[in-house]
Amino acid sequence: MSSGKKEYNREKSANQFVLMIMTVIDTFLFAGYINDYRQGNIGFQFMLSVVLTVVVTLGTSYAVFFRKKDTEKFKYVSVAGYMAVYALAVFGAKNDLVFVMVFPLTVIYILYYNYKVILGIALAFGAINMADLVYVVAILKHMHSGKEWDTASMLLQGASVLVYLAVLCGTTKLSNKNNDLRIASLNEEKEKSAGLLRDVLEVVSVVRQNSAQAEEYIQILGQNIASASSALGDISEGNSHNTENIGKQTVMTGNIQNMILETKQMSDEMLELSKQSANAVREGQNFAENLQRQSEKTREANGQVADSVTSLIQNAKAVEEITEQIFSISSQTNLLALNASIESARAGEAGRGFAVVADEIRTLADETRKLTEMIQNIVTELRQNAGTAKATVDNVLDVTHEERKLIRSTMQQFTSIGEKMDGLNWDVQEIYGKIEEILTSNQAIVDSINQISAVSQEVFASTQQAVELGEDTNQQAQQVRECMEELKRTVDSVGRYAAE
Known part of the structure; x- marks a missing residue:
């Protein structure tokens, strides 16, 4: 019962923290794209598509969270919304550094201690970045900002994202392995404590018998002393x-x-x-x-x-x-x-x-x-x-x-x-x-x-x-x-x- 309660609290805390980070990042994206539209950097249709995507994904995440705050569905719904917003932002960006949004968007999911989720996130976001590189080289034939495409910048984007995602997966796997070893060690200590408790209980049984006899002797002594004290x-x-x-x-x-x-x-x-x-x-x-x-x-x-x-x-x-x-x-x-x-x-x-x-x-x-x-x-x-x-x-x-x-x-x-x-x-x-x-x-x-x-x-x-x-x-x-x-x-x- 106690272990289940701790798991419930951990899942709820992770969901709450992820929702808070999502709200902050989406708020900045919302304000940034509206500002770009006012300055004429992007068109109205693209701005509207980004804003609607942000509002829909964030609203869906809030609905899932408040329906049941410790639900496991939240992490899948939130990461799917992230992927949609990230893909739209990367492919339609007018800035060559939008790809760095992958770092704060993905690192917070380590809180779930789920290697499969992290691996799925790494594959999905890695695929989005690789597709963006192919899109820039084969279709746009220039950088998102309008500059001529730079091989060094392209390699830097691809290498940094892939290395980061690989490190994210490795860190999660190693962290989970350490947690499993720690749990095994705790179980071993629990077995030792159980054996020690059995020995203590045997001693307790003997002490209980002796204490009952001693209490009878003390009661007799107290009665004798009370008689003498009464006479005095x-x-x-x-x-x-x-x-x-x-x-x-x-x-x-x-x-x-x-x-x-x-x-x-x-x-x-x-x-x-x-x-x-x-x-x-x-x-x-x-x-x-x-x-x-x-x-x-x-x-x-x-x-x-x-x-x-x-x-x-x-x-x-x-x-x-x-x-x-x-x-x-x-x-x-x-x-x-x-x-x-x-x-x-x-x-x-x-x-x-x-x-x-x-x-x-x-x-x-x-x-x-x-x-x-x-x-x-x-x-x-x-x-x-x-x-x-x-x-x-x-x-x-x-x-x-x-x-x-x-x-x-x-x-x-x-x-x-x-x-x-x-x-x-x-x-x-x-x-x-x-x-x-x-x-x-x-x-x-x-x-x-x-x-x-x-x-x-x-x-x-x-x-x-x-x-x-x-x-x-x-x-x-x-x-x-x-x-x-x-x-x-x-x-x-x-x-x-x-x-x-």
Whole structure:
């Protein structure tokens, strides 16, 4: 059944591959001849005959293949179609190399491992090529391409095709012979394997008998071990109850110990938090004191600034009065210089020099008046800015005064908090001391229970070890029994080959 299935698969695969190659080659032929017709290289009737032959032969091959994919008829139908297309292409070609189509068309049929088919293909395609050579020499009297026929080219075509077909036949025959030798060798190995299997089956029969006796002995041993393990289990169970009770007491004492430790840890945290709070209060008091000192310095500095601004305003007033006097003097000087200039003009040539001096004095008086006006403007702006600065400093002094009040209130609150934190710290230290005493007493109880538990654990461990030894022995016996059962199943499996 298996051999037939392999033959079926091989035939189907070969048919499928040949059909695929046929489709590719016929597609190129179809497109090539249509292109030659468009270019005017061949006539319409020849192109139509080639196209119809390609379509009919390829369609027939597809129909045979899909009717039954592993049919032996396919190779005969496909090669017949190839021969028709090849003969038509060779005799009607306008190219001298069309004969090379024989190579891809025929080599794929080696897949069928059928020497008779290959021999028939070689004879048929060889005859087509020989007929083509006779046709060229005797009828056309020139090459297919229109050139004068060349003896060397003709011999090359005939020799290459005949040698190729001869090699194809020889290769197929030799390949089939090698396959036959390989099959004969496989059959010989099969006979040797059959003899070896008979010897193995005889050994299996003996092993089956011995394994049955061994399994009975192992079952008896397992029953004895189970009885001993049961007795040890009762003893171990009694010790286990005692150990369990002691364990519960140990757990309860441990829980108490853990709760005490947690309480101690919380008291440690409370003590630490109390210390941190006290430190924070002291830092706050120090900060408030520093802030108060800084506020006092700020108040004094603002007072000095206020005094300086007041002095600046007074000095600005004095400068303003002086500039007013200078402005008045410059105006009088300008008036006197104008009068002197008028008088010198009346004096004529004698008063000309004095007139020049009077003009210079008047010019200087005008410049002095302008500078005095500029100074007055600057002093006025300075007084305004000084007034604004004084108002700002007064506001700062008021804010500083309020700030000092708040700082004094904050210091009083910090002092009250510090006193309360000192009392809280004392209470926490008292709680911490009591917890230390409880922890010491409970630790003594834990140590006593641990000693009792240790002794009980030793007794339980000894009994448990004996139980485990019994269980291990029982498990080993069970494993041996499983191995024997596995051996028996293996022997039975081998025995099925004898039945077959």
